[in-house]
Amino acid sequence: MTLTPFTPAPRAFVPGAPLPGPRPLVAPAPPLPTQADISREIAARSAAAERDRAAGAPVPAHPARDYTPYRSSTPRHPQRPPVEIDHLADPEAVELTGPAFGVTDVTDLDADLTRQHPGEPLGERITVTGRVLDRTGRPVRGQLVEIWQANASGRYAHQRDQHPAPLDPNFTGVGRCLTDDQGRYTFTTIRPGAYPWRNHDNAWRPAHIHFSLFGTAFTQRLITQMYFPGDPLFPYDPILQSVTDPAARARLVAAYDHELSRPERTLGYRWDIVLDGPSATWTEEGH
Amino acid sequence: MPRATTDPAGTDRPTAAPEPDPAAAPDPAGTPAAPLPPTPSQTIGPFYGYALPFRGGEQIAPAGRPGTIVLHGRVRDGDGAPVPDALLEFWQAGPDGSLTGAPGSLRRDPVTGAVIGRHGLDFTGFGRVPTDADGRYVLHTLPATAPAGHPGAAPYLAVCVFARGLLHHLFTRVYFPEHAEAHAADPLLSRLPDDRARTLLAHPDGPDRYRFDVQLQQTADGTHEETVFLAFR
Ligand SMILES: [Fe+2]
Numbered sequence: 001m002t003l004t005p006f007t008p009a010p011r012a013f014v015p016g017a018p019l020p021g022p023r024p025l026v027a028p029a030p031p032l033p034t035q036a037d038i039s040r041e042i043a044a045r046s047a048a049a050e051r052d053r054a055a056g057a058p059v060p061a062h063p064a065r066d067y068t069p070y071r072s073s074t075p076r077h078p079q080r081p082p083v084e085i086d087h088l089a090d091p092e093a094v095e096l097t098g099p100a101f102g103v104t105d106v107t108d109l110d111a112d113l114t115r116q117h118p119g120e121p122l123g124e125r126i127t128v129t130g131r132v133l134d135r136t137g138r139p140v141r142g143q144l145v146e147i148w149q150a151n152a153s154g155r156y157a158h159q160r161d162q163h164p165a166p167l168d169p170n171f172t173g174v175g176r177c178l179t180d181d182q183g184r185y186t187f188t189t190i191r192p193g194a195y196p197w198r199n200h201d202n203a204w205r206p207a208h209i210h211f212s213l214f215g216t217a218f219t220q221r222l223i224t225q226m227y228f229p230g231d232p233l234f235p236y237d238p239i240l241q242s243v244t245d246p247a248a249r250a251r252l253v254a255a256y257d258h259e260l261s262r263p264e265r266t267l268g269y270r271w272d273i274v275l276d277g278p279s280a281t282w283t284e285e286g287h
Numbered sequence: 288m289p290r291a292t293t294d295p296a297g298t299d300r301p302t303a304a305p306e307p308d309p310a311a312a313p314d315p316a317g318t319p320a321a322p323l324p325p326t327p328s329q330t331i332g333p334f335y336g337y338a339l340p341f342r343g344g345e346q347i348a349p350a351g352r353p354g355t356i357v358l359h360g361r362v363r364d365g366d367g368a369p370v371p372d373a374l375l376e377f378w379q380a381g382p383d384g385s386l387t388g389a390p391g392s393l394r395r396d397p398v399t400g401a402v403i404g405r406h407g408l409d410f411t412g413f414g415r416v417p418t419d420a421d422g423r424y425v426l427h428t429l430p431a432t433a434p435a436g437h438p439g440a441a442p443y444l445a446v447c448v449f450a451r452g453l454l455h456h457l458f459t460r461v462y463f464p465e466h467a468e469a470h471a472a473d474p475l476l477s478r479l480p481d482d483r484a485r486t487l488l489a490h491p492d493g494p495d496r497y498r499f500d501v502q503l504q505q506t507a508d509g510t511h512e513e514t515v516f517l518a519f520r
Contacts, residue, residue: 062328063454070330072452075364076503082458082518083475090474092437094386095445095458095519099378099413102390107400135322144393148338156334174338176393210332212339218378219519221447223456225329242454243327251326276325277519280386 033071033200035236041069042241049244061276063242070238071199087219087278096280098218101144101178111177113147113189121171123152123190127260128226130271131183134215139183140275146212147175147187154193154207163195188266194233206233206240211273219277226271227253328455333372335449336417340374341393343404344415347377347428357496358461358489359425362418362448365504367511369422373450375501377414377426380442384435388412431463441469441476443487448501458517461489461499479515486514 045067053059065077087096114121128147132140150156150173153165157172175187192207208225215221227240234240243249251274260268331339348355362370380386389409396403405411416424431442444461462470470476476484489497505513 061325065454065457067454070452070454072330073454074452075366075368076370076450076452077454078457078503078513078516079365079505080513080516082516083479085475085517085519087519092434092440093519094378094380094434094443095517097378097386098388099392099411100388100390101392104391104395105393107395107397109400133323135325137323146339148335150334156337158334158337160336161334172337210329210335210338212331212335218445218447219458221376221456222326222328223331223449224326225332239329239454242329248324248327251324252329273326274323 031201032198032203035200035202038069038200038203038238039236042235042238045069046241046244053245059245059248061245061248064244067238067242070242091280095218096278098214098216098220098279100142101214102142103178105144106176106178110175111185111187113149113171113173113175113187115188116172116174117170119170121151121168121190123168123171123193125188125266126191127186127188127262127266127268128209128254128271129184129186129260129268130254130273132179132185132213132215132273132275133183134220134275134279135277138281139181140179140213140215140220141181141183143179143214143216144212145177145179145185147189147209149173149189149192149209150195150207152190152193154195156195161195165193165195191228191267194231199238204233204236206231206237213273213275215275215277215279216281217277217279220275220279221277222273222275224273225252228269229253229256330451330454331374331449331456333451335374336372340415340417341402341404343402344392345424345426346405347379347411347414347426349407350427354429355427355495356430357425357427357493358444358499359423359496360498360500361422362424362450362501362503363422363506363511364452365506367506369418370450370503371418371420371422373418373422373424373448373501375416375418375424375426376447376449377416377428378445378447379412379428380432380434381410381412382429382432384432384438386412386434430465431461433469439469439472441466441473446501448503450503453503457503458519459501459514460487460517461497462487463489463497464491475517482512483515486512 151168151171155163155165177185179185194204194207197203208227211224213222254269254271257268257270362373364370389411392411392413393402414426418424431444433440433442446459448457489499492498502511502514
C-alpha cells in the first residue's frame with residue numbers, strides 16, 4: 001500500500017522575473033487535504049490491517065506510530081523498530097517498577113471537575129467511572145489517574161486553543177484521583193463538546209476525555225482518550241481510526257450505564273482500562 | 288459495547304463479536320486464562336499543558352544542591368526541527384538502589400489545592416518535564432544508581448516520551464559515561480552497534496551537567512541519528 005504524504009506543489013522560480021508582489025513574511029499555509037482524502041487513507045490502512053488479520057498476523061493492540069492520516073505523525077515517528085526488552089531475560093530492568101503516588105498528591109476536590117470554581121459549569125453533568133487493571137486482571141491500586149478535556153462547547157482552557165467557541169469561567173477541565181483497592185477511579189465532570197482541528201479540511205474530533213494512567217511498572221504507562229458511545233464522528237477521525245482493529249477501537253469507547261446515573265444529577269458512563277506491559281510482580285510469579 | 292450507527296466512510300464496520308469486558312474479568316485474586324487485551328494508546332495531543340506538567344516536576348532533586356546533576360537537551364523531529372510540545376517523564380532507582388519510589392511528587396497545599404511539590408526528604412524517583420518553545424528540557428536529579436538487587440548493573444534513567452503526533456509513547460534510557468565498564472555487560476547496550484548505543488549516552492558538558500537529546504526520527508540528511516527506543520514484553 002502506498003500513501004502519499006501531502007506536499008504542496010513546488011513553485012517555479014524564474015531568475016530575473018519580477019516577483020509577483022511583496023514577499024509574504026510568512027509562507028502561505030498549504031491547502032489542507034479534504035476529508036475525502038483522509039477517509040480514503042483511513043480505508044486503505046483499515047483494509048491492510050484486515051488483510052493482516054486474515055493472514056493470521058498478530059493484531060496490534062496500539063496504533064502504528066507511522067499512521068499518516070494523522071498528519072502530525074509524519075516527522076515524529078521513529079523509522080526503526082523498537083529494541084525489545086524481555087522482562088524474563090532482563091528482570092532487573094528499572095522499568096519493571098514505577099513511581100508511587102499517595103494522599104498528598106491529590107485533593108478530594110480534584111475528582112469533581114464541576115466544583116473547582118464558584119459557579120456551576122455549563123453542559124451535561126456526567127459521572128465517569130471504571131477499573132484500572134493490568135493484563136493479568138489484577139487491579140492497579142492506589143495509582144494516579146489524570147484527565148483533561150474540552151468544555152461543553154469544545155474549547156480547552158489552553159491559550160493555544162483558537163477554536164472560537166466560548167470558554168466557561170466555571171470549568172477548567174482538569175482532574176486527578178487515586179485508584180481504590182479495586183482499582184476503581186471516579187470523576188464527576190461535564191460531557192465535552194466535539195471540536196475542529198487542522199489535520200484536514202472540516203476535521204472534527206469526536207468528543208473525548210484525555211486519560212493519563214500509571215501502573216505498578218513504568219512499562220505500563222498509558223496516555224489515551226475515552227470516547228462516548230454512538231458518536232457519528234468516529235469514522236471520520238484519524239486519531240481514533242489509527243487503532244485499526246475494530247475490537248481494540250471499541251475498547252476506547254465508554255458504555256452508558258443507567259445504574260450509574262444519579263437522579264436529577266448526572267448521567268453515568270463506565271470505562272475500564274487495561275494497562276499493557278510487564279511488571280516486576282509478573283517476574284516474581286513466573287508469568 | 289455500543290457502536291457508531293453511521294458509517295459513511297465505510298471504515299467503521301460493526302464488530303462481529305462483543306468485546307470482552309474487563310469488568311467481567313475474573314475475580315481480582317484469580318488469574319484470567321488469557322491476558323486481557325490492553326486499552327490502546329492515543330496521542331497526548333497539543334493541550335495537555337494545563338493538566339499534566341506540575342510545579343517542580345523537573346526537580347527530582349533540588350536544583351543547585353550539592354550532589355544534584357543537571358540533565359538537559361532537545362527533542363527534535365525528522366526535519367531536524369525542535370519539538371515544542373513534547374512531555375518527558377523520568378523514572379530512576381533511589382540513591383540506595385530502591386525501586387519503590389516515594390509518593391509526594393505532586394504534593395498539594397491542603398488550603399489552596401495548589402501543587403507545592405516535593406518536600407525534599409524522600410526521593411520520589413519520578414520527574415515530568417514539558418519541552419519549551421525551543422524543544423528544550425532541563426531536569427535536576429541525583430546521579431543514576433543501579434538497583435539494590437543488582438549493584439553491578441549499568442545505572443540509567445528510564446524515559447518515556449509523549450508528544451502531539453505520537454500516537455503511542457516512546458521509551459528510551461539515559462546512560463552515563465562514568466559507567467563505561469558496566470556498559471559492556473549491560474543487556475541492552477551490549478547488543479547494540481556502537482552508533483546506536485551512542486544515542487543512549489549522556490554527554491558531560493559542564494560540572495555535574497549532561498546533555499541528552501531525543502531524536503524522534505532520523506533526519507533525511509543523516510545528520511541526526513534516531514534515538515534507540517524500547518518495547519517491553
Ligand atoms: Fe483533545
